[in-house]
Amino acid sequence: MNRLFTLLTILLVLFLSACSNESQAGEENKKINDNQKIVTEEENIEKEKLLAIEQIIIPTNLEEWKNSEPGLFSLDYSFEHETSSWPKDARELTLDEQEELKNTTDMIKDEETFFKMLLYYFGSTVYSDLLDKQMNYVAVLNEPYLPEPTKETISGGSNEEVTPKSMLLLDASSSMLLSVDGKQKMGIAKTAMKRFAKTIGASSEVSLFVYGHAGTQEDKDKELSCTKVDEIYPMQSYSTDKFDPVVDDVAAKGWTPLAAAIKTANEASKNYEGALTVYIVSDGAETCDGDPIKEAEEFAKGNENRQVNIIGFNVDQKGQDQLKAVAEAGKGEYISAENSDELNISIEEKWVIPSVLDVSYIQLNAPNGFAISNAQYDISKISLSLSFAISNERNRLSQMVTWMETEEIISAQQAEALQTKVQERKDTLSKWNDDLSESKKQTVENEYNRIHQKIKAWTDEVNKLRSEQS
Structure with missing residues (x-):
């Protein structure tokens, strides 16, 4: 019995020793692998x-x-x-x-x-x-x-040059009594028109038409206001002494007969030869039931030397749309000016020497x-x-x-x-x-x-x- 116990004890010790050695070997192998991994990295x-x-x-x-x-x-x-x-x-x-x-x-x-x-x-x-x-x-x-x-000069069908002509149309409707930048639109427009006329007058004969200056904005005066378009400076060479006073006398009063103004300018220019350009300064669309687009088209029809240029002065969107269409129909250009400074310089920058x-x-x-x-x-x-x-x-x-x-x-x-x-x-x-x-x-x-x-x-x-x- 004692021998058997001793034998079992010896076997147990040997087993535990083997397990311990195997564990130690595993740890050593793990350390070697880890070290190898670190070295590799x-x-x-x-x-x-x-x-x-x-x-x-x-x-x-x-x-x-x-x-x-x-x-x-x-x-x-x-x-x-x-x-x-x-x-x-x-x-x-x-x-x-x-x-x-x-x-x-x-x-x-x-x-x-x-x-x-x-x-x-x-x-x-x-x-x-x-x-x-x-x-x-x-x-x-x-x-x-x-x-x-x-x-601003072109050939008039011969070797002689024909002096170009410019017709200036000034809107004097009641809306021009409103203010921009603290100044009345009419006063701003007059200053710009006088300056423009002086500049363009150096190379062109000039006339000035005014519309919207008759009657009032009341319904009872609509017929008078819509049919009254006056040439207050007949076509001639420019003269400051003659031109400025007639501009100063214009007063803004009534409706806006834009179509009638273009038609009047067209009729007055039937016998003109050479280049002819209409320049319109307006702050709004037609209010007299006319068709300014049609009249502008009639003015420029069949004559490549005629055109209608328009400068819209502080115009709302509706007015701008119409004025652009009028200029396009008249084979001209439309310029927008929102304030006095833009109005004073825009025409000269675009249209004159x-x-x-x-x-x-x-x-x-x-x-x-x-x-x-x-x-x-x-x-x-x-x-x-x-x-x-x-x-x-x-x-x-x-x-x-x-x-x-x-x-x-x-x-x-x-x-x-x-x-x-x-x-x-x-x-x-x-x-x-x-x-x-x-x-x-x-x-x-x-x-x-x-x-x-x-x-x-x-x-x-x-x-x-x-x-x-x-």
């Missing part, structure tokens, strides 16, 4: 890092330079640091950074990849933004609006030397920031090469080769920066010259047309 990370370094592009043009990625160990450098006019030293690397740099270096065999590694870790952080600003910089040079100079004052104003508003200086200053400012960034990057790369040589991470021969590449990069980027700056400045100068040449050609054309009329 680290190797994969290092391989991915090496691949990223090998994919770094050493720029061969501006676009590649602009797309350069910032260095991994440079990300904490501020814009002010990178573009400082005083040379900036590279910050001291942390122990982890030093270790990473050493491990990465161990995987690199050729100088080209060594140099890419420098850019991968220590490249500048500001190139992309600065180059984007410089490459896309556009100087804002004021280019004045140049109204198309048009000659610019005056001497207009030409002088445009020339004075052309870009001047200050505009070029300001634009070139902006370009130089960006270029200077780039220049400082290039120098600071060069210093940082050079210092890192020296540190790696001191730490015996690289050999003296490798260090010398890398220093040469660092300097070559600095020289190349500096040249690209200078060339880009000069190119942008030349673009500004070309744009300045283009605008002034355009203004000169326009001025010469205006002066030519004016001399032909004198």
Whole structure:
């Protein structure tokens, strides 16, 4: 019995010992597998890092330079640091950074990849933004609006020129008693009409018709108001002394016989030869049951030298729709003026040869030397920031090469080769920066010259047309 007990005890001890050994072996195997897994992961990370370094592009043009990625160990450098006019030293690397740099270096065999590694870790952080600003910089040079100079004379069927004629139609209906910008519409319209007549009268005979000036806006006066259209300045050469007083005497009173006004002008011009243009200043649509669209069409029918131009002064949508249709039917143009300033300048800008004052104003508003200086200053400012960034990057790369040589991470021969590449990069980027700056400045100068040449050609054309009329 004792022997049996002893035997069982021995077997139990052996079993437990075997289990213990098996457990220990399993733990050891697990530790080995875990360590192998960690090593494998680290190797994969290092391989991915090496691949990223090998994919770094050493720029061969501006676009590649602009797309350069910032260095991994440079990300904490501020814009002010990178573009400082005083040379900036590279910050001291942390122990982890030093270790990473050493491990990465161990995987690199050729100088080209060594140099890419420098850019991968220590490249500048500001190139992309600065180059984007410089490459896309556009100087804002004021280019004045140049109204198309048009000659108001045409051939009258022979070699002789016929003086063009202009019929001005002024709306004096009761709605012109309303105010715009604190001033009565009628007063604004009179001022604009007198100015326009003086300008266009330099190259055209002028007549002035007025409508809506009779009766009142009451129903009882509708027939009188709708049938009364008067030519208060008969067709003749313009004279300020004769024209202005008749305009001043006009009073706004009644309805709006726009159709009757166009029809009256048409009947009065049956025997006119040469170019004839009707200019209408109105603040609203027909209110006398006439058909101004039909009358405008009749006026221009069969004669390409006749047209009806209309300027709608502070007109509502309904009135604007009709006035546009009238101008279209009369083979003319419609211009909208919402306030006194727009009314005073819109007709002249669109329909007459610019005056001497207009030409002088445009020339004075052309870009001047200050505009070029300001634009070139902006370009130089960006270029200077780039220049400082290039120098600071060069210093940082050079210092890192020296540190790696001191730490015996690289050999003296490798260090010398890398220093040469660092300097070559600095020289190349500096040249690209200078060339880009000069190119942008030349673009500004070309744009300045283009605008002034355009203004000169326009001025010469205006002066030519004016001399032909004198």
